[in-house]
Amino acid sequence: MSIYVFFLFLIYCSVSWCQYDLADVTRDTRMSVNDDMFVTASNAFINFAVLLYPFRNATAGEPISCNIIYSTSDFFVRSIAVVGVTKNSTNSEQFMYVFTAEKMSTITPYVCTVTVTKSTCAASYSCTVLGRNGYHPEYFLVGVDTNSTHAYGFTSEFVFKLDIYANEIVLNLTTDDVWPSQSFIPHALDVADTWAVVAGYGYEYLLVQGENRCVVLHVIFIYFRTGTYRALYQTVGCLIDLSQLINASCVPITSETSYLIPSNVISYNELYELSVAIRGQKVLIGIPRLSSVVILCHFGSSLNVTRTHLLSFMSSPSIGRVVDWSDDTTIAILIDDAYETDWSTTQIFFYDEDLVTITSPFFTFPNNQQIMGTRLLRPKIARFMITTGGNMGMITSNDDMLIIPLASTGYVSTWNETTKRTFSFYYIPTICIGGTYKNRSSLGPCSICPPGTRNPSLSSTGISQCMSCSSNASCPLASLSEINFTTAASYSQAVPYPETTDATDIEDFLIENVFQINSKPHCVLISPLFWALVVGGLCLLYLTFILLTHLFNCTSCMRCHGRAKIVFKHTDIINEGEMWLGGLATFAIVVLAAFTYWFSVSFIRRYPIENIFQPATFACDESLINAQFSTGLELLTIPKSNEAQPIFNLLDKQTFNLTVELINTGFACSSITVQENLLTSKYVVLPSDCHRSIEIAITSVTITLPKHLTTIQVNMTGPYSIGGIRLCVRGQGETNGAYTLRELDFCQFYMTANQVIGRYTYVPIVFVKNINVTQALDTKDPTVYSGIWMPTFSEVSLSDEDYYTEYGNYLRYTSSLTVLQVMFDEHPFYMKNIQQPIVRAPELIFHNLLFTSLCIELFAFAFLFLKLLVIPICRPIVHRCNKTINRNGEHYNEDVSKSTDE
Ligand SMILES: *[C@@H]1O[C@H](CO)[C@@H](O)[C@H](O)[C@H]1NC(C)=O
Ligand SMILES: *[C@@H]1O[C@H](CO)[C@@H](O)[C@H](O)[C@H]1NC(C)=O
Numbered sequence: 001m002s003i004y005v006f007f008l009f010l011i012y013c014s015v016s017w018c019q020y021d022l023a024d025v026t027r028d029t030r031m032s033v034n035d036d037m038f039v040t041a042s043n044a045f046i047n048f049a050v051l052l053y054p055f056r057n058a059t060a061g062e063p064i065s066c067n068i069i070y071s072t073s074d075f076f077v078r079s080i081a082v083v084g085v086t087k088n089s090t091n092s093e094q095f096m097y098v099f100t101a102e103k104m105s106t107i108t109p110y111v112c113t114v115t116v117t118k119s120t121c122a123a124s125y126s127c128t129v130l131g132r133n134g135y136h137p138e139y140f141l142v143g144v145d146t147n148s149t150h151a152y153g154f155t156s157e158f159v160f161k162l163d164i165y166a167n168e169i170v171l172n173l174t175t176d177d178v179w180p181s182q183s184f185i186p187h188a189l190d191v192a193d194t195w196a197v198v199a200g201y202g203y204e205y206l207l208v209q210g211e212n213r214c215v216v217l218h219v220i221f222i223y224f225r226t227g228t229y230r231a232l233y234q235t236v237g238c239l240i241d242l243s244q245l246i247n248a249s250c251v252p253i254t255s256e257t258s259y260l261i262p263s264n265v266i267s268y269n270e271l272y273e274l275s276v277a278i279r280g281q282k283v284l285i286g287i288p289r290l291s292s293v294v295i296l297c298h299f300g301s302s303l304n305v306t307r308t309h310l311l312s313f314m315s316s317p318s319i320g321r322v323v324d325w326s327d328d329t330t331i332a333i334l335i336d337d338a339y340e341t342d343w344s345t346t347q348i349f350f351y352d353e354d355l356v357t358i359t360s361p362f363f364t365f366p367n368n369q370q371i372m373g374t375r376l377l378r379p380k381i382a383r384f385m386i387t388t389g390g391n392m393g394m395i396t397s398n399d400d401m402l403i404i405p406l407a408s409t410g411y412v413s414t415w416n417e418t419t420k421r422t423f424s425f426y427y428i429p430t431i432c433i434g435g436t437y438k439n440r441s442s443l444g445p446c447s448i449c450p451p452g453t454r455n456p457s458l459s460s461t462g463i464s465q466c467m468s469c470s471s472n473a474s475c476p477l478a479s480l481s482e483i484n485f486t487t488a489a490s491y492s493q494a495v496p497y498p499e500t501t502d503a504t505d506i507e508d509f510l511i512e513n514v515f516q517i518n519s520k521p522h523c524v525l526i527s528p529l530f531w532a533l534v535v536g537g538l539c540l541l542y543l544t545f546i547l548l549t550h551l552f553n554c555t556s557c558m559r560c561h562g563r564a565k566i567v568f569k570h571t572d573i574i575n576e577g578e579m580w581l582g583g584l585a586t587f588a589i590v591v592l593a594a595f596t597y598w599f600s601v602s603f604i605r606r607y608p609i610e611n612i613f614q615p616a617t618f619a620c621d622e623s624l625i626n627a628q629f630s631t632g633l634e635l636l637t638i639p640k641s642n643e644a645q646p647i648f649n650l651l652d653k654q655t656f657n658l659t660v661e662l663i664n665t666g667f668a669c670s671s672i673t674v675q676e677n678l679l680t681s682k683y684v685v686l687p688s689d690c691h692r693s694i695e696i697a698i699t700s701v702t703i704t705l706p707k708h709l710t711t712i713q714v715n716m717t718g719p720y721s722i723g724g725i726r727l728c729v730r731g732q733g734e735t736n737g738a739y740t741l742r743e744l745d746f747c748q749f750y751m752t753a754n755q756v757i758g759r760y761t762y763v764p765i766v767f768v769k770n771i772n773v774t775q776a777l778d779t780k781d782p783t784v785y786s787g788i789w790m791p792t793f794s795e796v797s798l799s800d801e802d803y804y805t806e807y808g809n810y811l812r813y814t815s816s817l818t819v820l821q822v823m824f825d826e827h828p829f830y831m832k833n834i835q836q837p838i839v840r841a842p843e844l845i846f847h848n849l850l851f852t853s854l855c856i857e858l859f860a861f862a863f864l865f866l867k868l869l870v871i872p873i874c875r876p877i878v879h880r881c882n883k884t885i886n887r888n889g890e891h892y893n894e895d896v897s898k899s900t901d902e
């Protein structure tokens with residue numbers, strides 16, 4: 001009983017909604033394209049969309065679009081094959097296509113030809129009933145030979161040949177005439193000039209269990225009834241001679257030993273789909289169930305498998321449901337869900353016929369230069385075909401048509417955004433974007449310029465080679481212009497805080513300054529000791545002069561001396577006016593003291609270091625300053641003094657502007673957005689100020705940060721690459737009494753040699769507060785605070801090159817989103833730099849007094865030394881000399897005694 005109900009259900013189902021899924025686009029071949037026309041059928045809208053000259057450009061005349069309503073709404077179109085311009089049409093006025101269909105109410109297979117008149121879009125149908133009522137073939141293939149004279153239809157039950165122009169069935173055969181195996185279910189077809197290739201599943205019965213060989217025709221029946229018989233299927237490719245159609249020569253195209261599940265072979269299952277494409281004598285067959293593509297060669301009357309390629313993308317459920325030749329050596333394979341793209345869930349991979357591996361595609365479609373607009377709602381590519389001219393037509397799962405003409409050298413066919421209510425979307429050949437080139441005609445994107453070359457893309461013609469740069473370094477991959485490293489340099493306001501010199505004692509400075517003579521002319525000139533020696537030398541000269549006058553008895557001179565001695569005695573501060581020699585030495589002391597005071601006065605003014613612009617000409621060491629420094633890290637959480645707090649407030653209040661300069665890029669301002677990332681995946685969009693300079697290929701975005709600790713994300717959409725990034729942080733300075741917030745201006749340039757910045761870059765910037773505390777020279781004055789933020793730019797990983805090396809260079813073109821994240825953080829410590837004078841005025845005065853008295857004491861000590869040691873030794877000698885002199889002139893002595901009395 002239950003089985004009975006089940007069969008009733010089967011019959012009911014087959015007649016009504018199960019059999020005819022009007023919305024399904026992927027099943028059957030309801031699209032066909034050649035260089036003359038592109039036809040798709042929509043059973044849901046009972047409508048053929050016909051494009052005449054679909055790949056013609058605007059200058060050659062726009063494509064012509066016609067909507068052709070089915071001749072009856074009872075039609076369910078199964079497959080289409082375009083013929084193109086009809087042979088007898090004058091002025092290319094008439095176009096023709098063939099389709100196979102079923103009348104749904106009676107399940108009657110048909111084949112029809114449709115002639116479309118170009119100027120009026122009028123269509124005329126000529127249909128032939130194939131005369132097998134009630135038979136619903138799972139696959140109902142149709143193809144037209146390259147001579148465009150005949151159409152060929154294949155099902156698992158019958159095969160026919162139709163003379164297109166005579167609209168007459170020339171051959172009407174059953175399966176047994178054509179296929180060598182007991183039964184055969186054709187899945188895919190392609191037709192050349194005199195031969196065709198049909199791929200499908202052929203089967204034989206195999207007794208697994210049971211006693212009798214069962215001759216039951218319907219496999220499902222066996223399967224349902226006992227479950228003990230299984231059929232051994234094989235995937236075969238059959239070569240068909242189009243003149244006869246009979247006795248196809250079939251070869252197994254897989255060597256699989258596993259059993260295929262019969263129900264899946266007989267009824268439709270997407271996994272069991274096959275696809276065939278012929279180019280010259282080469283045949284390409286896609287087997288999605290095994291993730292394989294097989295290339296066969298047509299030799300005489302047989303097909304030989306030349307290559308089998310196995311692909312396995314982890315995430316892909318289907319590889320090769322549709323395949324085609326892009327040119328004589330390039331194959332195109334439809335792959336589902338290979339990886340996420342923003343444009344579609346399936347991609348077409350283009351490979352060299354000899355090298356089909358996961359990493360080896362030349363390119364994929366869609367890609368970042370050839371997107372599918374958001375209007376298409378991220379579709380699945382239902383089917384595509386590439387014409388002999390190399391143009392591509394495509395339908396999506398939403399029944400939209402995509403027309404992608406072959407783009408010549410230097411051009412790429414790109415999406416043309418439109419707001420029109422249309423279901424046909426044209427790609428237009430446009431010049432390669434900046435930083436890319438294309439050296440051959442293809443359906444694919446332009447390739448990026450290798451390092452050391454560039455393409456500014458400013459001219460109106462496409463280029464096949466990038467021009468070379470003056471140096472390799474200034475042109476990384478994908479360059480538009482040469483990077484000018486002067487305009488893109490990093491710079492920083494950070495300077496090392498000065499360190500205190502060894503001597504921090506004013507006495508050291510005084511002594512060093514006074515008692516040191518350096519060989520440098522400048523040092524000699526300002527050396528107090530030198531001038532003291534000069535004075536001492538003058539005194540010595542004077543003494544010698546006196547001695548000479550004594551020797552030569554110059555009376556008037558001696559009288560002069562007498563007076564001078566009195567004066568000198570009065571100036572003597574060493575021996576309290578006792579010795580006229582002391583008076584002479586006093587001059588030297590005065591010179592020393594004068595220089596010392598000059599030094600002191602000049603020295604004390606050399607504070608703080610920020611106000612010193614001239615070299616210290618008064619000292620031998622011209623960098624001499626009256627400042628000592630100490631520096632250290634302090635924890636931010638430690639409470640600040642009332643005096644220090646305002647500088648922290650100023651620092652925390654400063655507004656940062658982040659400028660992101662994208663160097664060597666083609667990104668336009670309109671494709672850049674900036675956001676502030678919040679917790680989890682939330683974000684807010686930030687306003688930004690963007691400028692682009694096309695000549696130097698720099699786009700710069702300035703953002704005012706809403707707060708200091710945040711993460712900013714810059715999103716760039718488009719096919720462009722970035723050669724380098726410069727991040728600049730700027731902020732305005734402010735002065736508030738003794739508190740100065742310094743202007744912030746840091747820039748950091750990021751680049752990796754010969755490579756581009758990766759699609760996702762993360763740059764952390766850690767800020768450190770840097771506070772300079774300058775104590776006043778005069779203790780009455782307030783301490784001066786100045787603060788600046790110091791960013792630390794970390795080394796980051798910038799390039800995706802390793803990823804592309806590992807997983808395939810084509811991945812470069814599969815994403816159009818470039819993300820730069822900049823995270824701002826603050827260090828928990830701050831730098832505290834303290835500057836204080838080495839000496840303040842009162843201390844200096846005191847030290848100067850001490851120093852003066854020291855000088856006097858030193859001279860006094862010298863005199864004492866003279867008195868106690870030198871004179872006792874010299875006196876006897878002098879005495880003896882005197883006696884000799886006395887003998888020679890008594891009067892001299894008298895004069896001397898006279899003058900001393902005075
Ligand atoms: C348009 O197509 C014709 C031939 O198909 C070609 O010669 C011409 O350069 C094309 N024009 C443009 C603008 O691409
Ligand atoms: C072309 O030939 C077909 C069939 O031979 C005929 O039906 C059609 O009218 C012809 N068209 C023209 C324009 O001669």
Ligand SMILES: *[C@@H]1O[C@H](CO)[C@@H](O)[C@H](O)[C@H]1NC(C)=O
Nearest residue numbers: 129130131132169172173174
């Ligand atoms: C083809 O042959 C079958 C019988 O083999 C017949 O039923 C059918 O009507 C024929 N179709 C045409 C179009 O001649």
Ligand SMILES: *[C@@H]1O[C@H](CO)[C@@H](O)[C@H](O)[C@H]1NC(C)=O
Nearest residue numbers: 145146147148149193194195
């Ligand atoms: C193709 O058509 C031409 C004439 O248009 C004819 O001479 C030739 O034999 C045809 N080829 C085939 C395979 O039918």
Ligand SMILES: *[C@@H]1O[C@H](CO)[C@@H](O)[C@H](O)[C@H]1NC(C)=O
Nearest residue numbers: 250251297299302303304305
């Ligand atoms: C092609 O295959 C057939 C048999 O399948 C074989 O006889 C023939 O030598 C093969 N040809 C080449 C070129 O391999």
Ligand SMILES: *[C@@H]1O[C@H](CO)[C@@H](O)[C@H](O)[C@H]1NC(C)=O
Nearest residue numbers: 058416417418419420426428
């Ligand atoms: C691109 O689309 C716009 C409509 O959005 C249309 O005006 C324009 O002609 C199209 N470009 C070409 C080359 O067809």
Ligand SMILES: *[C@@H]1O[C@H](CO)[C@@H](O)[C@H](O)[C@H]1NC(C)=O
Nearest residue numbers: 470482483484485486487488
């Ligand atoms: C780089 O820029 C600077 C300043 O704008 C300019 O003087 C210099 O000539 C430029 N260098 C090159 C190689 O363009």
Ligand SMILES: *[C@@H]1O[C@H](CO)[C@@H](O)[C@H](O)[C@H]1NC(C)=O
Nearest residue numbers: 657689702703704730731732
């Ligand atoms: C920061 O950016 C804002 C807005 O773009 C601007 O008004 C301001 O002058 C900038 N500040 C600095 C220091 O560049």
